[in-house]
Amino acid sequence: DAGVTQSPTHLIKTRGQQVTLRCSPKSGHDTVSWYQQALGQGPQFIFQYYEEEERQRGNFPDRFSGHQFPNYSSELNVNALLLGDSALYLCASSTRTGYTQYFGPGTRLTVL
Amino acid sequence: AQTVTQSQPEMSVQEAETVTLSCTYDTSESDYYLFWYKQPPSRQMILVIRQEAYKQQNATENRFSVNFQKAAKSFSLKISDSQLGDAAMYFCAYRSVFTARRAQKLVFGQGTRLTINP
Numbered sequence: 001d002a003g004v005t006q007s008p009t010h011l012i013k014t015r016g017q018q019v020t021l022r023c024s025p026k027s028g029h030d031t032v033s034w035y036q037q038a039l040g041q042g043p044q045f046i047f048q049y050y051e052e053e054e055r056q057r058g059n060f061p062d063r064f065s066g067h068q069f070p071n072y073s074s075e076l077n078v079n080a081l082l083l084g085d086s087a088l089y090l091c092a093s094s095t096r097t098g099y100t101q102y103f104g105p106g107t108r109l110t111v112l
Numbered sequence: 113a114q115t116v117t118q119s120q121p122e123m124s125v126q127e128a129e130t131v132t133l134s135c136t137y138d139t140s141e142s143d144y145y146l147f148w149y150k151q152p153p154s155r156q157m158i159l160v161i162r163q164e165a166y167k168q169q170n171a172t173e174n175r176f177s178v179n180f181q182k183a184a185k186s187f188s189l190k191i192s193d194s195q196l197g198d199a200a201m202y203f204c205a206y207r208s209v210f211t212a213r214r215a216q217k218l219v220f221g222q223g224t225r226l227t228i229n230p
Binding site: 049055058100102103104 | 116147156157158159162164203205206207216217218219220221222223
């Protein structure tokens, strides 16, 4: 049973560029949540997708957007990258009513 | 808004000994879930143990157990017979019970770095 997968593992971008991160949920899960984890900090909630719609959003600017596909996989897009966007981006999946979220290995984004 | 506080940035323990990591949280909700996640250097966030607030019995998973004190809003993790593989960042997290209106996000603490000394 495949767990949550994310791609790419690492990414280096420069300020002002745009980036797309990808996530495939655990088998049987239909809800995907994205988190940003700055170095030495706990993860911060970005948003959650269910039925291909953004259902809830944390305190992140509109530069952060996402998408969920019919197969429940998801993308996180960040436009106009800032140095402060450098972080580990974690994807977590769950069922809609299930209370446990399972995490992928993360994508390390470095903005130069 | 809910908050989670881990007051111990770092802890260390001798291999085979027992260690307790602290976590407190603030909420006005009466029903919720609490979690401990482990994040080793590989970065993967791994679920260690979970507790439903309506259950008075403390959760246990092998060498890991919690001390859930609802009135005090405290949720500590005890690791017995510590092993080298337990070395990691440990995060305490809170989540509301599912409703269509409540946020389903996990709210994390700042983490505790646990070192195991051989």
